[in-house]
Amino acid sequence: MTDCPSCGAPLPVRSAAMPYATCANCQSLVMREGLAAQDMGKVAVLPVDVSPIQLGTTLHVEDMVLQVVGRVRWGWTDGSWNEWLLEGGDGVERWLGEAMGAFMLTAARPDLLDRPMLHGFAAGGEIAVGTRLDIEGVSLVAIDCKEAQCLGSEGDLPFPTLSGRTMTSIDFRGPNREAVSLQRDDRGASAWLGYYSALGALMPRNLRAVDGWTIPRELAQ
Amino acid sequence: MTARAVSCPNCGGTLEVRAAGYSVNLACRYCGSLLDVSRPEVALIEAHRRAMQGLFLPLGTRGTLFDVEWEAIGALRRKAGLYTWDEYLLFNPYAGYRWLVLSDGAWQFGTMLLDLPDGDDDTVAWRGARYTRDGTAEKTRTTAVVGEFYWRVREGDTVDALSFERGDTVLSREGGGGEVNWTQLIPVSGDTITEAFGRVSREPRRRAPRAFKIAEPEREADDLPAMLGLACAALVLLLLVMVFVSGPVERASGTVAAPFGSTREGVKIGTISVRRPWQFVKVTADAGDFDNRWVDLDYSLVDRTTGQSIDAYGIVEHYSGRDSDGSWTEGSRSGTTLLGKVPRGTYDLYVDAAAHAWPSDPPPDTSGWSLAETITVSINVETGALPWGNWWTAAVLLFLFPGTVIWQRLRNRHWP
Numbered sequence: 051m052t053d054c055p056s057c058g059a060p061l062p063v064r065s066a067a068m069p070y071a072t073c074a075n076c077q078s079l080v081m082r083e084g085l086a087a088q089d090m091g092k093v094a095v096l097p098v099d100v101s102p103i104q105l106g107t108t109l110h111v112e113d114m115v116l117q118v119v120g121r122v123r124w125g126w127t128d129g130s131w132n133e134w135l136l137e138g139g140d141g142v143e144r145w146l147g148e149a150m151g152a153f154m155l156t157a158a159r160p161d162l163l164d165r166p167m168l169h170g171f172a173a174g175g176e177i178a179v180g181t182r183l184d185i186e187g188v189s190l191v192a193i194d195c196k197e198a199q200c201l202g203s204e205g206d207l208p209f210p211t212l213s214g215r216t217m218t219s220i221d222f223r224g225p226n227r228e229a230v231s232l233q234r235d236d237r238g239a240s241a242w243l244g245y246y247s248a249l250g251a252l253m254p255r256n257l258r259a260v261d262g263w264t265i266p267r268e269l270a271q
Numbered sequence: 272m273t274a275r276a277v278s279c280p281n282c283g284g285t286l287e288v289r290a291a292g293y294s295v296n297l298a299c300r301y302c303g304s305l306l307d308v309s310r311p312e313v314a315l316i317e318a319h320r321r322a323m324q325g326l327f328l329p330l331g332t333r334g335t336l337f338d339v340e341w342e343a344i345g346a347l348r349r350k351a352g353l354y355t356w357d358e359y360l361l362f363n364p365y366a367g368y369r370w371l372v373l374s375d376g377a378w379q380f381g382t383m384l385l386d387l388p389d390g391d392d393d394t395v396a397w398r399g400a401r402y403t404r405d406g407t408a409e410k411t412r413t414t415a416v417v418g419e420f421y422w423r424v425r426e427g428d429t430v431d432a433l434s435f436e437r438g439d440t441v442l443s444r445e446g447g448g449g450e451v452n453w454t455q456l457i458p459v460s461g462d463t464i465t466e467a468f469g470r471v472s473r474e475p476r477r478r479a480p481r482a483f484k485i486a487e488p489e490r491e492a493d494d495l496p497a498m499l500g501l502a503c504a505a506l507v508l509l510l511l512v513m514v515f516v517s518g519p520v521e522r523a524s525g526t527v528a529a530p531f532g533s534t535r536e537g538v539k540i541g542t543i544s545v546r547r548p549w550q551f552v553k554v555t556a557d558a559g560d561f562d563n564r565w566v567d568l569d570y571s572l573v574d575r576t577t578g579q580s581i582d583a584y585g586i587v588e589h590y591s592g593r594d595s596d597g598s599w600t601e602g603s604r605s606g607t608t609l610l611g612k613v614p615r616g617t618y619d620l621y622v623d624a625a626a627h628a629w630p631s632d633p634p635p636d637t638s639g640w641s642l643a644e645t646i647t648v649s650i651n652v653e654t655g656a657l658p659w660g661n662w663w664t665a666a667v668l669l670f671l672f673p674g675t676v677i678w679q680r681l682r683n684r685h686w687p
Contacts, residue, residue, distance in 0.1 A: 097291070097292065097310070097311045098275045098291045098292065099291050099292020099293070100274075100289075100290060100291050100292055100293070100364045101292055101364070102364050102365045125309065125310060128295060128309070128422070128423050129295040129309045129421070129422070129423075130292070130295075130309050130310070132292070149293075149421075150293065150367070150368065150383075150421045150422075151290075151293060151362070151366075151367025151368040151421065152367055152383075152385060179450075193450065194450070201310075223387070225386065225387055225389050226386050227385045227386045246385040247385075248366075248367065248385075249365060249366070249367070250365075250366075257365065260364045260365075262274075263340070263363065263364055263365070264340065265365060266338075266339065266365050266366070269365055
C-alpha cells in the first residue's frame with residue numbers, strides 16, 4: 051500500500067504488476083517505482099455512465115477468476131467506450147471492452163503481430179474496413195477503425211492515461227462472435243484475441259448497483 | 272443519480288440521458304433537435320422545431336419482457352416504400368439493448384446478433400438453421416427520431432434492408448455506411464406488450480382532463496337546455512345550407528348487363544350538367560333478383576370539354592345460406608355512391624361492370640354457343656344530392672357533449 055503523493059489518500063494496489071494508478075480522491079495519475087510513487091499529473095474525471103461493471107467486479111470464465119482492476123474510457127468522433135483491465139494472476143493482460151451494451155473479452159496475443167499483414171499496421175499503415183484476417187481457421191472481417199482519445203481513467207493501469215493520449219483501434223469480427231482487436235499508440239502496436247459476449251455469459255459477480263435498476267437474479271451475488 | 276441531466280441547447284428543455292456512457296445521440300423530446308451526448312459537454316448537431324408525435328410507448332416507460340425489465344429510451348419512425356412503422360429502443364444496464372418494432376399493429380422483439388449469419392442474398396444459415404429471403408432488398412429511411420441512441424442516428428438516414436425468414440422468426444440485415452448489422456426478430460403479442468408496459472396511449476402528452484363540474488348542478492341545469500337547443504338549431508341550419516348548396520337536380524339513367532368472368536367496359540349511362548360551381552353527384556345502382564352474386568361497378572364521370580374523368584366505385588351484392596344458426600342473408604341488391612365536389616360542367620357517366628358468383632365464378636361455357644349469364648343493373652345518376660353521411664356525423668358530434676352531460680347526470684343519480 052502506498053499513499054498518493056499529491057493528496058496523501060491511500061492507493062490500494064489491485065494489480066501489483068501495473069505501474070500506474072489513478073487516485074480516486076484527487077484524480078492524480080501516480081507512477082509506482084518500487085516503493086516510490088511519483089505524481090504524473092491529473093487525469094480527467096470519468097464522465098457519468100450506467101455501466102454495470104466497477105472496480106472489483108469479477109468474471110468467471112473458463113475456470114479462471116478475472117478481477118476488474120482498472121478502467122480507461124476512450125472517445126472517438128461518434129461515441130465512446132470503456133476498456134476494463136482484468137487481473138487473472140497468470141501474467142496475461144486481458145481487457146473487457148464495453149460498448150453498445152455488449153462486451154468483448156480479449157487477451158494479449160503479441161505473436162499475431164508477426165503476421166505480414168500486421169507489420170504494415172504496426173508501422174503506421176491503415177487497414178480498410180472489410181479486410182479479412184484468418185486466424186486459427188477462422189476468417190474475421192475488419193468492421194471498424196477508430197482514432198480514439200483517452201477521456202479518463204480509474205484504478206491500476208499499464209500505461210499513463212493523461213488526457214491527450216490517443217490510439218488507433220481496429221476491430222475484426224468472426225462468424226461465431228470471435229473478435230480480434232488491433233491497437234496502436236506511441237508505445238507501439240498490440241494485438242488482442244477474444245470474443246464478443248453478453249454480460250451474463252461471463253458470470254459476473256459484484257456488479258455495480260445502478261440506481262433505479264434491479265440487478266437480475268442470476269447476476270446478483 | 273444514474274441518469275445524467277442535460278438541457279437542450281435549442282429549446283432549453285431538461286432531458287435525461289438514461290443510458291449515460293452508452294448513448295451517443297439524443298433527439299430532444301420537446302423539439303426534436305439532435306444532440307451529441309457522447310462527451311461531457313452537450314453539443315447541438317441539428318436544430319428542429321417538431322418532435323416525433325404519436326408514440327405508443329412514451330420514452331421512459333418501463334416494462335418486463337422475457338423476465339428482464341426494459342426502459343424505452345429511443346424511438347424511430349421508419350419508412351420503406353409506402354410502409355411506415357415505429358421502432359423502440361429498449362435498454363437495461365445489465366442486459367444491454369433490444370428493439371420493439373410496431374408495424375401494422377403487430378409487435379416484434381429484436382435482438383442484435385453478435386454471431387453473424389452466413390450465406391448469400393437468398394438463404395443464410397444461423398445457429399444451424401436455414402433462413403430464406405423474404406421479399407426484396409429495400410431502402411429503409413428514418414423519417415423521425417426522438418430519444419437516445421448508441422449510434423449517430425438522424426432523420427433522413429437510409430439503410431439497405433433485407434430480411435430472411437424461418438417460421439415466425441425473422442433475421443433482418445441492414446447495411447449502410449460501411450457497416451452491416453443483423454437483428455433477430457420474434458413476434459410478441461399485443462397482450463404481452465400491454466401486460467408488460469401497461470395501458471399505454473397513442474398520445475402520451477395528453478393534457479390533464481378538465482374536471483367535470485359535478486359539484487355545480489344548478490349551473491349544469493341552466494346550460495343543458497341551451498346546449499340542446501343550440502345543437503338542434505345548428506342541425507336545421509346545416510340542412511338548409513346543404514339543400515341550398517346542393518342546387519338544381521338533373522337525372523339520367525340507363526342499364527348495364529354485367530357478364531361473368533369478364534368486364535363490360537365503357538357503357539354510357541347518360542349525360543348530366545352540374546350548374547353550380549360544384550355539386551354532389553349521386554349514382555344509384557339497382558339490380559333485379561339474384562343471389563350469391565356480386566357486381567363490381569367502376570364509374571367514370573367524364574367532363575365533355577376537358578375529357579377529365581372523376582372515378583368512383585360501387586357494388587351490388589347479395590348472399591344467402593343456411594348454417595347451424597338457421598338461414599341468413601347478407602348484402603344489398605342496390606348500392607349508392609356519392610361523388611363529392613364535382614365542378615361545374617357537362618358530364619357523361621360511363622360504367623364498367625363485372626359480375627362474380629360466390630363462392631366461385633361459374634366455369635366458362637365450353638360449348639361457346641349458349642348466351643353467357645349476365646346480371647342487369649339499372650344505374651341512375653343525379654346531381655344535387657345531399658351528403659346525408661356528413662349531416663349525421665355533424666348530428667352525432669353536436670349531441671356528443673350534451674349527451675355526455677345527460678349521461679353523467681343520470682349516472683350521478685345513483686351516487687347521491
